[in-house]
Amino acid sequence: MWRYLCVFLLLFVIxxxxxxxxxxxxxxxxxxxxxxxxxxxxxEAFSATGxxxxxxxxxxxxxWSVSGEVGTISLAGIFTSTKSAIGKVIASKDxxxxxxxxxxxxxxxxxxxxxxxxxxxxxxxxxxSSVLISWNPVSDATKYILSYGVDSSATNCGTIDAxxxxxxxxxxxxxxxxxxxxxxxxxxIGTSSYSSPVSFKTMTPTTPANIxxxxxxxxxxxxxxxxxxxxxxxxxxxxxxxxxxxxITMKDSAGNVIDTDSSYVVGTVLTISGSETNTCxxxxxxxxxxxxxxxxxxxxxxxxxxxxxxxYDTATPKASLDINGTVNATYNDYLGYKEYLGExxxxxxxxxxxxxxxxxSKDNLGKVIDISSSYVTGTDINAGDTKSFDVTTxxxxxDVSSYYYKFDWSE
Numbered sequence: 061m062w063r064y065l066c067v068f069l070l071l072f073v074i075x076x077x078x079x080x081x082x083x084x085x086x087x088x089x090x091x092x093x094x095x096x097x098x099x100x101x102x103x104e105a106f107s108a109t110g111x112x113x114x115x116x117x118x119x120x121x122x123x124w125s126v127s128g129e130v131g132t133i134s135l136a137g138i139f140t141s142t143k144s145a146i147g148k149v150i151a152s153k154d155x156x157x158x159x160x161x162x163x164x165x166x167x168x169x170x171x172x173x174x175x176x177x178x179x180x181x182x183x184x185x186x187x188x189s190s191v192l193i194s195w196n197p198v199s200d201a202t203k204y205i206l207s208y209g210v211d212s213s214a215t216n217c218g219t220i221d222a223x224x225x226x227x228x229x230x231x232x233x234x235x236x237x238x239x240x241x242x243x244x245x246x247x248x249i250g251t252s253s254y255s256s257p258v259s260f261k262t263m264t265p266t267t268p269a270n271i272x273x274x275x276x277x278x279x280x281x282x283x284x285x286x287x288x289x290x291x292x293x294x295x296x297x298x299x300x301x302x303x304x305x306x307x308i309t310m311k312d313s314a315g316n317v318i319d320t321d322s323s324y325v326v327g328t329v330l331t332i333s334g335s336e337t338n339t340c341x342x343x344x345x346x347x348x349x350x351x352x353x354x355x356x357x358x359x360x361x362x363x364x365x366x367x368x369x370x371x372y373d374t375a376t377p378k379a380s381l382d383i384n385g386t387v388n389a390t391y392n393d394y395l396g397y398k399e400y401l402g403e404x405x406x407x408x409x410x411x412x413x414x415x416x417x418x419x420x421s422k423d424n425l426g427k428v429i430d431i432s433s434s435y436v437t438g439t440d441i442n443a444g445d446t447k448s449f450d451v452t453t454x455x456x457x458x459d460v461s462s463y464y465y466k467f468d469w470s471e
Contacts, residue, residue, distance in 0.1 A: 084114040089158035104199030122151035174250030188235040201245035214240035269301035281357035290428035295341035301369040338468035379408030391457030
């Protein structure tokens with residue numbers, strides 16, 4: 061038995077040794093182009109490929125330098141000529157060095173080859189109808205031609221002459237559309253091949269926030285005989301609205317204004333200047349409101365309403381609250397009022413405080429008849445945790461046909 065065990069251990073050691081591998085090392089650098097004649101004051105993009113001891117190769121980022129005082133070169137390999145002379149572009153990495161011969165001349169007749177294909181094609185400043193296209197300069201190029209389209213080959217929308225510029229703004233594009241664009245370099249000898257296409261998508265048009273009443277206002281009488289106004293509003297635009305507020309102006313039978321009261325809507329939580337508020341409405345969002353008054357219900361013969369809002373810069377909160385499980389929609393044993401119980405879970409990445417849940421109750425006609433809220437037990441919810449809530453309304457359980465809920469919190 062010991063003999064077999066020793067043989068097994070020996071095989072294990074041999075196998076383990078055979079599996080050990082030495083990382084491949086860099087053995088050669090190839091610069092592209094390997095030599096170049098450059099017009100004085102122009103630029104040329106150089107790139108480097110590394111060959112490794114395992115016969116693999118890949119693009120590398122070497123340390124670039126220039127000899128002969130013929131120009132300068134950036135970290136990205138963009139050589140800019142500054143003196144008519146002969147020199148070298150040098151690439152070094154891991155003790156390996158390569159050279160590319162560079163001749164800088166002020167005589168354009170010495171340029172006797174077509175330019176190389178442009179590199180570094182990129183997009184910026186994308187709007188609903190335009191985009192800025194940029195690329196690296198190509199030595200010997202006298203102008204550039206852009207081709208673009210909605211096809212992946214970037215051809216079916218036509219070509220544009222960019223002159224000698226290394227950027228061009230495409231105009232009159234369709235909104236919310238994916239385009240492809242490529243560029244080639246041109247000189248008196250010929251043209252380069254096109255660069256590889258890059259894609260971009262134009263933006264969707266933004267319509268201003270437009271908050272409108274959804275349905276009708278429900279005027280109700282509370283237990284003191286005072287008038288309450290309930291209802292819903294909706295954001296019909298694509299821009300976020302914040303601090304959405306509804307104001308009710310009440311008049312008596314003679315048309316005299318007898319009271320004006322207002323309230324913010326219970327809507328969507330968004331972050332404004334580092335603080336959270338649930339008075340916001342995103343596109344197509346619905347929010348509910350309850351304007352409470354101290355005027356007798358019977359004294360109000362008519363009323364009008366106004367809706368106001370802001371369009372501050374908003375951000376999505378880091379936290380995300382939701383119901384954990386289901387809501388227990390029951391009734392209060394003592395009062396007979398509608399009651400909502402359950403748990404809230406923080407599904408976000410940050411802790412929250414002052415966590416409040418609002419329940420909007422509706423009757424069988426779909427009208428809002430109550431908005432009641434409560435803070436969770438303990439008020440704070442850490443990321444991933446749950447806390448319970450108990451919201452008792454001021455309406456009979458039998459009057460409620462449907463409901464929905466909204467949240468509010470601070471981070």
